[in-house]
Amino acid sequence: MTARPLAAALTLVATALTSLLVNTAASASPRPVAGSSVYGGDISWPNCPKGLGIPQRRSQGQPMPVAAAKFVVLGLTNGPAFYPNPCLASQVAWAKARHLWTGAYNITTYPTSAQLARYGGTGAMVSRLRRVGVAAAAFNLDTMRKAGLRVPMIWVDVEHVNGWSWSARPSYNNAFLDGMFARYAAAGIRTGVYSYSYGWREITGGRSLPRTPVWATSGSNTRSAAVARCAARSFSSGPTMLAQWSDGRRDYDITCPGVTGTAGHPNVLTRHQSTRLAQGTKGAAVTALQHRLGATADGWFGPRTRAKVVAFQRSHTLPANGIVDRSVWRALGAGTTTPGHPSKMPALFAST
Numbered sequence: 001m002t003a004r005p006l007a008a009a010l011t012l013v014a015t016a017l018t019s020l021l022v023n024t025a026a027s028a029s030p031r032p033v034a035g036s037s038v039y040g041g042d043i044s045w046p047n048c049p050k051g052l053g054i055p056q057r058r059s060q061g062q063p064m065p066v067a068a069a070k071f072v073v074l075g076l077t078n079g080p081a082f083y084p085n086p087c088l089a090s091q092v093a094w095a096k097a098r099h100l101w102t103g104a105y106n107i108t109t110y111p112t113s114a115q116l117a118r119y120g121g122t123g124a125m126v127s128r129l130r131r132v133g134v135a136a137a138a139f140n141l142d143t144m145r146k147a148g149l150r151v152p153m154i155w156v157d158v159e160h161v162n163g164w165s166w167s168a169r170p171s172y173n174n175a176f177l178d179g180m181f182a183r184y185a186a187a188g189i190r191t192g193v194y195s196y197s198y199g200w201r202e203i204t205g206g207r208s209l210p211r212t213p214v215w216a217t218s219g220s221n222t223r224s225a226a227v228a229r230c231a232a233r234s235f236s237s238g239p240t241m242l243a244q245w246s247d248g249r250r251d252y253d254i255t256c257p258g259v260t261g262t263a264g265h266p267n268v269l270t271r272h273q274s275t276r277l278a279q280g281t282k283g284a285a286v287t288a289l290q291h292r293l294g295a296t297a298d299g300w301f302g303p304r305t306r307a308k309v310v311a312f313q314r315s316h317t318l319p320a321n322g323i324v325d326r327s328v329w330r331a332l333g334a335g336t337t338t339p340g341h342p343s344k345m346p347a348l349f350a351s352t
Contacts, residue, residue: 044075
């Protein structure tokens with residue numbers, strides 16, 4: 001190949017790579033504005049085309065999330081454990097086509113006698129139940145793999161399910177959940193919990209998980225009731241990250257404050273850093289100075305304010321002349337920015 005065709009070919013390759021990078025960046029899920037509340041929804045087997053799934057849980061063809069949704073949480077199971085969502089792969093494709101932030105959850109149910117015999121092995125019941133929990137989580141991970149779904153966290157849904165009864169012993173129920181948590185952790189996936197106060201208390205004995213994220217359902221059909229769950233103490237004492245409400249056809253979700261992060265803010269004194277102050281001056285800059293020094297904020301630079309300034313200057317090895325110039329403002333914090341908190345969205349969802 002001559003130099004000119006080779007150069008042309010290299011240019012074509014470079015252009016193609018640049019286009020790929022640009023398109024890849026453009027296709028990522030949009031990062032929410034820091035401090036905003038983001039709307040989403042959750043879907044599972046009820047949203048599959050009618051007639052799919054196990055006989056006890058036939059799909060209903062319920063509608064998908066509304067167009068305004070920015071994230072979706074996909075159900076991995078067809079209701080009880082060890083039965084996969086029959087249309088998970090198509091739901092994953094639906095979410096990716098819309099570049100939604102994508103999460104996952106699984107329903108938990110107490111093991112049947114057959115499941116206990118198959119996965120539990122021998123020994124004490126607590127140990128056997130923990131092994132079944134491990135197996136149930138492994139089943140869900142395999143379901144995700146087959147559907148092409150990768151997420152950083154899985155919500156473990158702990159509630160009463162019609163047709164499947166939990167044990168009357170919370171210690172047995174918790175053993176099953178512990179096995180599930182352990183298997184997800186071994187796969188490098190964080191876990192959160194979804195439940196409601198009564199169900200959580202009945203099933204787990206009111207177990208406290210103060211560092212485990214919570215997805216709380218309001219049990220209502222109003223957004224305001226869901227938002228209130230963000231500020232209320234959660235059923236497990238963990239931090240509430242998502243809140244849910246429903247209209248009977250769709251489940252709606254919203255991120256709680258802090259999930260999308262917080263923006264940094266410039267120090268309130270920055271606007272005054274070019275203002276020179278001395279005894280006798282008045283105005284907003286003096287008021288801001290007095291607030292910072294703990295002096296009476298009356299907006300007048302009197303002897304008491306000067307004494308506060310002199311004391312501050314001495315403590316910061318500045319000339320103790322009672323005059324506020326740029327060096328004093330900077331020592332007070334002007335020109336700095338209060339750091340914001342990063343978004344937790346990447347810890348909860350996958351960008352698609």
